[in-house]
Amino acid sequence: MIPSTQESRYDAMVNLHEGEISRAIFSDAEIFQEELEKVYTRAWLFVGHESQVPNPGDFFTSRMGAESVILARDKKRKVHVLLNSCRHRGMKVCQYDHGNTQLFTCPYHSWSYTTDGKLFGVPQYKNLYEGCLDKEAWSLIEVPKMAIYKGTVWASWDKDAPDFLTYLGDARIHLDLALDCRDGREGGSEVLFGVHKWVIPCNWKFAAENFLGDTYHNVSHRSVDLIGIGPSAEAGVKGRRDNELEKARHLWVNFPAGHGVHSAIMPESWEFLDTYRNNPIVAEYFRHCHEERKLRLGADKYRLVPFVGTIYPNTSYHGNQPRSLCVWHPHGPEATEAWRFFLVDADAPQEVKDFLRVYYMRYSGPAGMTEQDDMENWNYATAGSRGVIAKRYPYNYAQSLGKVANPGDAPVPGHVSLQVSEENPRQFYRRWRDYMNGADWDTLLGGKDQGPASLAA
Template sequence: MKAQKGPVLRDGTTVESLVDLQMREVKLRALSDPEIYEIEQRKVFGKVWLLLGHESEIPNAGDYVQRHMGDDSVIVARDRAGQIHVNLNVCPHRGMKITTHEAGNAQVHTCIYHGWAFTNSGDFLGAPVAEECMHGKMLSKEQLGLQKARVQLYGGLIWATWNIDGPSLEEFLGDTKWYYDMLYTRSNKGLEVAGPPQRFIVRGNWKTAGEQSAADGYHTLTLHRWLGEGAGAYQSEEAKKAGEELAKEMLGAEVSSPHGHALRCIDLARKIKKLTGKDPAELTVEEKLMALPPPGMTADMVSQLKENLTAEQIQVMSWMPPQVGGMFPNIIFEFLYIPQPDGGVVGSLALHTYVPKGPDKLEFTNWIFVERDTPPELKKQMIEQSVRLLGTSGMVEADDSDTWPHMTLSAKGAQGRNSTMKYQAVYETGAPKGWPGPGIVNEGFTKDDTQWHWWKYWYELMMADE
């Protein structure tokens, strides 16, 4: 008899039984069960690296924002030396939140309940009526500081984890970092946020959004069909009606990761031919990049790529650059080339996180980015376009956020919870000829591999010993 492994739910169901590794299926119950949600807080959000924001949100000493690592509120703050710290927003005295503000500037954070005070690095300073020693003598001041997360910056993005002795961020990103570098570390001055992130609540389980973020391109053909019917600048009228050109946007290379990260690298050949009138195969890498610079960059900025990327990465940037994808567990990025009525192209750069707020609720958080060096007029165009398309009320996200509550409700039904999500469209191709990048790479029309790797890593974490 096979020995049970991993958590067992109160009704005797094992987490192991929710994922069929052979058939590549996941039971819908995984999207709604409160017990699974509680286990995830420890085994997923308590173990992996989580994205909390961007350093340009807190540029000055004392600047801070309140964010969440799973269910836990944290303070993300910059100290006098410029270092960024992430501390649990829970007073060690009686459990009150240290700050209830979303953002601000403070050199000292003081709990409103009993006045215990802490530095931006989380160290305990003292309590009122110092002569009475109201913090007691059983613990030293060093022992009364806020719980500190492990912090690392990458491309200006602020990452943190409670897994103090676990894998580094580089190990967590693995081979996919080679591709993320093309987005976040490609320019001399890097990215900056275009204001505070937008946020709204969706009545859906966080995994409905998380697994879609693992490079699900297939849904674009139906859920976002309007992109091909009305917003495409490269289609004939016949192709618009048939949706053929939108299907071509699903061609390219997809990168999977054992840690659930994913990237869709879309072929630029049609766009470059449209802009230049020439066969891209006859153009050099530099000529292609000058004709169609990376989203958010101008032709004058293309030379910066050589200072920050390898020749192989630049080759991919001019050929099939990463444009959409995810970072496990709850992140999607979009670095898109959006055609304009005048025949040009304007980039849209956005990044979303889906913060769990309960088994059937998530907080959609959206950052819009621009390159610091981008000319002001282009920045303005990019921001306006990104808000319209990718903002919390944007046309694309209005589509996506409509599906997640329905999936969550389906997962609550007595019959529905035993239905399965299927990831059985499998790549059989391998990487494009001459592809220089690492990782699990496949060419062709989008398939289910990237999302299945997302679920496999979720399963691995859920089954791991604590």
């Protein structure tokens, strides 16, 4: 039975002492609505990439939680994140996915707004509104907190939210490698082509959790590997990659704010250009990148490769090829709208961009061989949890519960496990519970409990 007070309700649903989590948090409509209010109005959310709005007047329509927002560059080149909702009757003032404009003109009664969100035009203003309407006060709603980090644009609706880098904490080390293949070289990354968008019939947390480093599910991708239609498409290359991966020192790391990653310290012999050896231009480009990373990051650090990670709550990333960001937009209790942004070095040769376009689509996105396996898991797990009887039983999150201690010689900061465990999702749901309990930012950033989740639940 669910206890009546809000706080104990979520404490009971997320039982970290036993490693049990109620299925209701993945399907209940009321809980979903509360998430929109308690998680999505506070946490930092990924909105888009600066490369999508390079020129004054450029815009990209994005989402924060279930709400439409406009990422726009004004005529002074400043970037804004604006709620896509007319101040008159709420109509979407921007109906397009992306484009360039001087004004967002509402299709309903034609109020118009400049690209910095200011109310500009009101039909029949003199007759109908003069003296009644302070235009300054009726601009589009702008996010109170916005940050641009290595080209990526993030925002929070909470004016009291910590700054983005504080929120990111040490998860930054891993995210950096995803955002900047060559670690900060001039030019940075850009979004390779249009954003892939599709809807998955599952709760958003299934996907966010998977990207915390659930390598335990890799058996799901076995068929793709066996018949040689994975990204490498070459059994020989795949064999060598598997060999390198076996020699790697794998790390599952979680952070106080709820972020998590599966990274690895690759063996010294590691060369990720193997995959591209049949294309000399692409292979040479990545060989060059690899050497450059060695020089920039130093003999040890260049070997750190983040495979997958999630920045709490709903932005996941691939840090090695493919390099991409994926946002799991909450669409409904049992529906997630996935948006995948593929990244490439902005100044890479066209040949490399063309190659990666095909490579990426083959790997992930709605038609990607690997992503289809994951979607099938989340889809059928949702369907299999829907029954009256099924709903009575919690999911099990007890893997390595109480057994994972932070190794003293961990090569990266954070709560580190040296074998696959469910520490990362336990930390993620611990923070989810805290957001749902309305905790203060000190708690949400782990100020009161820095220890591994399983030992300090």
